[in-house]
Amino acid sequence: MAKQSNEKVLEVRHLNKKYGETVVLPDFNFEVQRGEVVVLLGPSGCGKSTFLRCLNGLEEIQAGEIKLNGQIINADATKWHVVRQKIGMVFQSYDLFPHMTILENILLGPIKAQGRDRLEVLQQAEKLLERVGLLDKKEAYPSQLSGGQKQRIAIIRALCMNPEIMLFDEVTASLDPEMVREVLDVMLELAQAGMTMVIVTHEMGFAKAAADRVIFIDQGQIIEEATPELFFTSPKSERAKKFLNIFKFNEQVS
Amino acid sequence: MQAWGISVLFEGQNLFRLVDGLSVSIRIAAVSIAFSAVFGILLGVLMTSRYRLIRYICRFYLEAIRIIPTLVWLFLFYFSLTKILHFHLSAEFASDIVFSLWGTAEMGDLVRGAITSMPKHQMDSGFAIGLTKLQVYRYIVIPQALRRLIPSAINLATRMIKTTSLVVLIGVVEVLKVGQQIIEVSILKTPTASFWVYGCIFFLYFIICYPVSLFSKKLETKWQQ
Numbered sequence: 001m002a003k004q005s006n007e008k009v010l011e012v013r014h015l016n017k018k019y020g021e022t023v024v025l026p027d028f029n030f031e032v033q034r035g036e037v038v039v040l041l042g043p044s045g046c047g048k049s050t051f052l053r054c055l056n057g058l059e060e061i062q063a064g065e066i067k068l069n070g071q072i073i074n075a076d077a078t079k080w081h082v083v084r085q086k087i088g089m090v091f092q093s094y095d096l097f098p099h100m101t102i103l104e105n106i107l108l109g110p111i112k113a114q115g116r117d118r119l120e121v122l123q124q125a126e127k128l129l130e131r132v133g134l135l136d137k138k139e140a141y142p143s144q145l146s147g148g149q150k151q152r153i154a155i156i157r158a159l160c161m162n163p164e165i166m167l168f169d170e171v172t173a174s175l176d177p178e179m180v181r182e183v184l185d186v187m188l189e190l191a192q193a194g195m196t197m198v199i200v201t202h203e204m205g206f207a208k209a210a211a212d213r214v215i216f217i218d219q220g221q222i223i224e225e226a227t228p229e230l231f232f233t234s235p236k237s238e239r240a241k242k243f244l245n246i247f248k249f250n251e252q253v254s
Numbered sequence: 255m256q257a258w259g260i261s262v263l264f265e266g267q268n269l270f271r272l273v274d275g276l277s278v279s280i281r282i283a284a285v286s287i288a289f290s291a292v293f294g295i296l297l298g299v300l301m302t303s304r305y306r307l308i309r310y311i312c313r314f315y316l317e318a319i320r321i322i323p324t325l326v327w328l329f330l331f332y333f334s335l336t337k338i339l340h341f342h343l344s345a346e347f348a349s350d351i352v353f354s355l356w357g358t359a360e361m362g363d364l365v366r367g368a369i370t371s372m373p374k375h376q377m378d379s380g381f382a383i384g385l386t387k388l389q390v391y392r393y394i395v396i397p398q399a400l401r402r403l404i405p406s407a408i409n410l411a412t413r414m415i416k417t418t419s420l421v422v423l424i425g426v427v428e429v430l431k432v433g434q435q436i437i438e439v440s441i442l443k444t445p446t447a448s449f450w451v452y453g454c455i456f457f458l459y460f461i462i463c464y465p466v467s468l469f470s471k472k473l474e475t476k477w478q479q
Binding site: 057080081091112113157 | 379
């Protein structure tokens with residue numbers, strides 16, 4: 001999927017993140033080009049989800065800098081709520097707002113945070129709903145949807161903000177297996193449409209299919225960085241080999 | 255000749271006096287419910303404070319109110335405190351205070367529960383779509399907390415209305431006291447007076463509390479979806 005330009009959307013230098021005395025990310029360096037799809041892999045607790053949350057200010061960082069389109073966004077004066085309008089994020093938990101209809105869920109951000117015109121957002125929302133095949137659910141409440149449907153709505157809700165980049169934090173991890181596919185398909189389609197994406201996942205097949213670049217993280221550090229072909233066929237580090245072996249075993253068993 | 259028992263209610267001003275007595279009960283309930291709603295929300299927010307000392311003080315207050323029976327609080331305020339501090343408190347005013355203190359404690363605990371039961375990622379997703387903290391509270395946290403809160407808050411209100419009957423014991427002339435007076439006057443002439451008077455009081459409480467609890471049920475089913 002060689003469609004990215006050489007324009008850096010996101011750039012992270014010497015990011016340091018601690019919880020009290022525990023260092024989660026000692027010194028993280030990272031960048032994403034426009035249109036690139038980066039998949040972060042690693043054992044649970046390695047810091048990949050925390051890193052993602054640092055990128056849109058949901059976690060405070062102790063040192064380092066984060067640049068979005070060349071502008072530092074982690075300064076003290078940063079209005080995070082403005083920055084976050086350009087960084088879409090989808091979480092593992094079904095995080096739709098239960099007291100609003102699907103449509104209200106999608107419209108809330110564009111109308112209240114971005115101050116856009118309701119009619120214009122409505123048209124965009126309906127187009128997006130159509131695209132993921134859920135237009136008929138627009139008046140439904142989240143509790144009436146399946147996990148996979150909710151997660152697709154959560155993706156659209158983020159997309160409707162017209163973000164520069166999308167972050168996905170293990171979005172299929174708490175789904176029933178038969179619903180994983182429908183969510184991954186939406187993400188794959190997004191990737192093919194040229195959306196810039198940073199994805200934390202344990203779906204190896206998906207990583208192979210969608211990623212332009214795979215980054216393997218362990219204990220808060222980048223251990224290996226490669227194209228998916230290279231990473232999955234001939235990982236260089238011991239830790240990555242060990243990690244991939246676990247999944248091979250899983251595949252053989254299932 | 256022995257009159258029909260039910261006629262007790264219509265003799266003289268009896269029915270009017272009962273309703274008048276009920277208005278005293280309602281007045282105490284209304285005042286204390288209003289104070290409890292306001293201070294209860296405040297207490298509830300304080301109970302979720304980051305500072306441990308504040309949480310402990312609130313917790314102590316809540317437990318003190320709960321452990322000691324409401325009746326004892328009434329006696330404490332009306333008979334003891336006034337003696338020690340040398341001032342006079344009308345019985346109704348003492349009741350207002352005690353019921354407000356009680357309601358505030360219970361309401362505070364309900365509010366605390368509603369706030370803490372909100373999953374953290376609800377707020378995160380609000381932030382992630384670019385809402386400010388104020389907007390997250392306005393559109394996400396408060397509407398959901400209210401929905402969780404209102405059925406139990408209404409339940410508390412009906413409990414408070416019913417429990418106002420205790421104030422008779424510090425001499426407030428409310429509906430129960432009026433009823434006793436009527437019974438005492440008529441008991442010789444009408445032996446069944448107590449049945450009719452208490453029956454009437456039962457009915458009066460019912461027409462006040464039942465619509466309230468119906469309303470809460472309706473809200474509950476409406477918000478269940």
